[in-house]
Amino acid sequence: MKMLMIAASLAMALGASPTANAQDVKDPLAGDPNAIVEGASQFRTDCALCHGLRARGGSRGPDLTRGIWNHGGSDADLFHTITTGIPGTLMPANDLSDGETWEIIAYLRSLTPSTPQKVPGDPGAGEKLFRGDGNCWLCHMVNGKGGRVGPDLSRVGSRRSPEFLAQKLRDPNKNLAPTLMDPGKEWPYDSEAVTVITRDGKTIRGVLRNEDTFSIQLMDTQEDLHSFMKKDLRDVVHEGKSIMPPFGDVLDDRQLQDVVAYLDSLRGGTAEEKK
Amino acid sequence: MNTRLLLLPLFVAFVWPANPRIARAQVSYDQLVQAGHQPENWLTYSGDYAGHRFSELKQIDVNNVARLAPAWVFQTQVAGKFETTPLAINGVVYFTGPDDHGYAVDARTGRAVWRYERRLPARLPACCGHVNRGFAALNDKLFMATLDAHVVALDMKTGNVVWDVEAADYKVGHTFTLAPLVVKDKVIVGVSGGEYGIRGFIDAYDAETGKRAWRFYTIPGAHEPGNETWAGDSWTRGGAPAWVTGSFDPPLNLIYWGTGNPAPSDDTSERAGDNLYSNSLVALDADTGKLKWHFQFTPADQNDWDATEVPVLLDLKIDGAVRKVLAQANRNGFFYLLDRTNGKFLLAKPYAKITWAKEIGADGRPRLLPVSGTMKDGMVVCPGAAGATNWMSPSFSPQTGLLYVATREQCDLFTAAPQPFHPGHPYIGSVYFKPAEEKPWGAMRALDPLTGKIQWEFKYVSAPWAGALSTAGGVVFSGDMEGYVIAFDAVTGKDLWHFQTGSPIYTSPMSFALDGKQYVVIASGGALFAFALPD
Numbered sequence: 001m002k003m004l005m006i007a008a009s010l011a012m013a014l015g016a017s018p019t020a021n022a023q024d025v026k027d028p029l030a031g032d033p034n035a036i037v038e039g040a041s042q043f044r045t046d047c048a049l050c051h052g053l054r055a056r057g058g059s060r061g062p063d064l065t066r067g068i069w070n071h072g073g074s075d076a077d078l079f080h081t082i083t084t085g086i087p088g089t090l091m092p093a094n095d096l097s098d099g100e101t102w103e104i105i106a107y108l109r110s111l112t113p114s115t116p117q118k119v120p121g122d123p124g125a126g127e128k129l130f131r132g133d134g135n136c137w138l139c140h141m142v143n144g145k146g147g148r149v150g151p152d153l154s155r156v157g158s159r160r161s162p163e164f165l166a167q168k169l170r171d172p173n174k175n176l177a178p179t180l181m182d183p184g185k186e187w188p189y190d191s192e193a194v195t196v197i198t199r200d201g202k203t204i205r206g207v208l209r210n211e212d213t214f215s216i217q218l219m220d221t222q223e224d225l226h227s228f229m230k231k232d233l234r235d236v237v238h239e240g241k242s243i244m245p246p247f248g249d250v251l252d253d254r255q256l257q258d259v260v261a262y263l264d265s266l267r268g269g270t271a272e273e274k275k
Numbered sequence: 276m277n278t279r280l281l282l283l284p285l286f287v288a289f290v291w292p293a294n295p296r297i298a299r300a301q302v303s304y305d306q307l308v309q310a311g312h313q314p315e316n317w318l319t320y321s322g323d324y325a326g327h328r329f330s331e332l333k334q335i336d337v338n339n340v341a342r343l344a345p346a347w348v349f350q351t352q353v354a355g356k357f358e359t360t361p362l363a364i365n366g367v368v369y370f371t372g373p374d375d376h377g378y379a380v381d382a383r384t385g386r387a388v389w390r391y392e393r394r395l396p397a398r399l400p401a402c403c404g405h406v407n408r409g410f411a412a413l414n415d416k417l418f419m420a421t422l423d424a425h426v427v428a429l430d431m432k433t434g435n436v437v438w439d440v441e442a443a444d445y446k447v448g449h450t451f452t453l454a455p456l457v458v459k460d461k462v463i464v465g466v467s468g469g470e471y472g473i474r475g476f477i478d479a480y481d482a483e484t485g486k487r488a489w490r491f492y493t494i495p496g497a498h499e500p501g502n503e504t505w506a507g508d509s510w511t512r513g514g515a516p517a518w519v520t521g522s523f524d525p526p527l528n529l530i531y532w533g534t535g536n537p538a539p540s541d542d543t544s545e546r547a548g549d550n551l552y553s554n555s556l557v558a559l560d561a562d563t564g565k566l567k568w569h570f571q572f573t574p575a576d577q578n579d580w581d582a583t584e585v586p587v588l589l590d591l592k593i594d595g596a597v598r599k600v601l602a603q604a605n606r607n608g609f610f611y612l613l614d615r616t617n618g619k620f621l622l623a624k625p626y627a628k629i630t631w632a633k634e635i636g637a638d639g640r641p642r643l644l645p646v647s648g649t650m651k652d653g654m655v656v657c658p659g660a661a662g663a664t665n666w667m668s669p670s671f672s673p674q675t676g677l678l679y680v681a682t683r684e685q686c687d688l689f690t691a692a693p694q695p696f697h698p699g700h701p702y703i704g705s706v707y708f709k710p711a712e713e714k715p716w717g718a719m720r721a722l723d724p725l726t727g728k729i730q731w732e733f734k735y736v737s738a739p740w741a742g743a744l745s746t747a748g749g750v751v752f753s754g755d756m757e758g759y760v761i762a763f764d765a766v767t768g769k770d771l772w773h774f775q776t777g778s779p780i781y782t783s784p785m786s787f788a789l790d791g792k793q794y795v796v797i798a799s800g801g802a803l804f805a806f807a808l809p810d
Contacts, residue, residue: 041694045701053653053690053706095398211736212757214773 039107126262155268170248193243334793336748347385363787389434402470409454420451438485465517472512472702489564501551509546514538535581542704549574568618606662624727627663650691659687667742683738685715731768742783754780
């Protein structure tokens with residue numbers, strides 16, 4: 001960051017065109033068809049693994065096609081986000097030339113609507129369901145309140161598209177474990193339910209927290225951690241599905257929409273960060 | 276100035292008058308030829324020229340391996356994938372690490388006697404981490420091929436640089452990650468950079484001077500035979516790197532080297548044709564680098580199936596006669612046997628899940644299966660881009676006659692799109708994703724090289740990146756992605772011992788002996804672990 005600033009002021013001092021640090025800088029390649037093609041190609045190699053092939057969001061990065069930018073939506077903001085990353089998130093700094101960065105921004109602009117898409121549904125009603133009849137909070141933490149069996153959803157709105165969230169609510173087993181990471185890095189099992197049967201016939205069901213060649217660790221619905229050596233178990237049953245129940249039958253369409261609207265509003269971070 | 280005046284007489288007095296000690300040559304070429312039969316030392320990447328990664332040591336055996344314990348651990352304190360195979364020479368262990376660091380440590384205690392740190396350029400196009408897989412040795416020198424595409428000779432006693440030559444321009448994507456192979460008086464290296472649209476090559480350097488003796492381009496130039504297998508000028512950026520250490524047959528005087536993917540690896544739209552000699556095995560004259568024969572495993576590849584897996588040279592009795600063969604468990608999922616005198620195809624059998632080809636025909640070419648989907652919108656293919664195995668070494672035990680292969684059961688959702696080429700920038704033609712339905716897993720598999728049949732397997736919960744070492748104690752050593760070093764019974768595949776190292780393992784083990792004690796050594800995380808039986 002500091003280096004970039006020095007480089008920028010140096011470039012200005014030398015009479016070069018100003019780089020992206022000034023807030024009013026616009027993408028010099030905006031709308032350029034060649035830049036959009038180059039940007040698409042750059043995006044595939046540098047960004048798609050997290051943000052998805054068509055920027056619709058992946059297992060690690062948010063959907064970038066909705067015109068909703070959590071860390072500022074001006075050209076200069078996007079340039080800054082891409083080049084320096086977002087501390088405290090999985091978004092890394094990227095070693096790209098200015099031209100490559102502007103190409104990516106030109107590509108992203110070609111995908112996004114001119115006005116941000118509004119998610120239908122009532123987030124307030126959704127939150128009531130989340131904390132009430134839906135019982136979502138028994139397993140999911142939001143801003144420090146809730147359970148520990150499922151993923152923390154405090155910023156799920158910035159990571160997942162409304163379509164993904166709706167699908168996940170209806171059928172949690174679609175896209176189970178669509179992970180792109182090396183095993184052992186992060187959420188390799190995405191809340192897979194596992195039942196172990198001990199040699200004396202005891203059955204323990206929970207969410208997989210680790211499994212390796214010789215041992216297995218899981219958390220039961222009471223949030224207790226269990227660890228077993230596989231040689232001491234009669235059986236390990238991978239249920240091949242999430243421990244989360246499908247909500248398609250529990251909630252009606254309107255209620256689902258409200259919960260999605262609530263989840264979409266969860267963007268974590270501080271007010272300062274959101275500016 | 277003053278200092279120099281003062282020091283000069285001292286220098287003359289103590290050094291100039293004949294210093295009778297000439298550094299003793301530590302590793303001769305004859306020793307390298309016999310390396311497989313000198314098990315106290317580990318003198319070359321695969322332990323011998325034939326790529327067997329077999330140790331004749333038998334102190335650690337199937338009956339006592341359960342008592343194996345760490346003898347020492349060396350922490351490099353350098354982050355990154357630690358892919359080295361150390362050399363062990365007369366009581367010292369020499370190895371490279373991430374970021375092109377080099378170390379010499381006392382084999383008894385793991386304490387460093389010297390370190391080499393290379394200053395690397397800030398912007399270094401390297402696809403897959405700042406990795407290095409080890410040194411090669413000859414006489415009193417160690418040789419290292421670096422990420423900035425240099426070949427370096429170090430003094431074995433001090434780690435001081437003896438020579439340092441630039442092989443190619445790193446700025447356009449040439450890198451080295453492999454351990455060199457010393458053959459006679461030459462240091463053989465192959466380039467990495469298949470993700471950057473380089474034109475691959477295998478080089479030989481004079482071990483004394485660093486002068487380049489020959490270069491073999493893995494893609495034929497204009498008007499050379501094979502160039503017609505590339506559309507237009509696509510050959511100039513066609514990849515075919517040679518990034519894993521090859522093997523050598525001294526009587527035949529042939530070097531066997533695997534080559535990697537055509538670039539861009541997933542998009543074939545601008546490189547119609549077989550794309551020779553990508554994804555091939557090339558047999559080169561050791562003295563001249565001239566091509567003797569080639570065999571291409573995956574023509575017109577769109578799945579990134581480099582054929583760089585270590586070639587294993589075997590003398591097998593086939594139909595009553597001993598044949599000189601070359602075995603390779605290929606990344607495309609088939610196990611191959613070739614006649615290594617002429618490259619003739621002998622056999623290919625699947626050793627992992629394969630959805631792209633029905634079989635390999637008698638002509639050595641794959642008989643393709645229809646795969647649903649398109650490369651534009653996505654196509655699930657098994658094996659995935661990382662292949663059914665990869666650069667981690669196989670091991671052949673002459674005791675069991677089995678080849679041990681770390682096998683990956685992992686499919687990918689491939690997508691491709693034309694990509695503009697810019698030197699020094701990734702040139703891949705798209706990305707791959709893990710399909711949601713297929714949970715990757717893996718296994719250590721023991722193959723009968725005569726038939727390709729799987730004799731046993733030991734399942735891992737994920738697809739491995741650790742290779743194998745087999746020993747005369749009847750043990751196979753390897754590791755998994757969950758951090759375990761594991762010892763198997765070479766005959767049955769039963770797991771006899773394991774130790775949790777705390778990091779996924781990205782390398783293959785080796786073994787040596789000192790003071791009558793056998794050590795098994797493997798890198799994991801930032802550390803080198805040496806195991807031995809307790810006193």
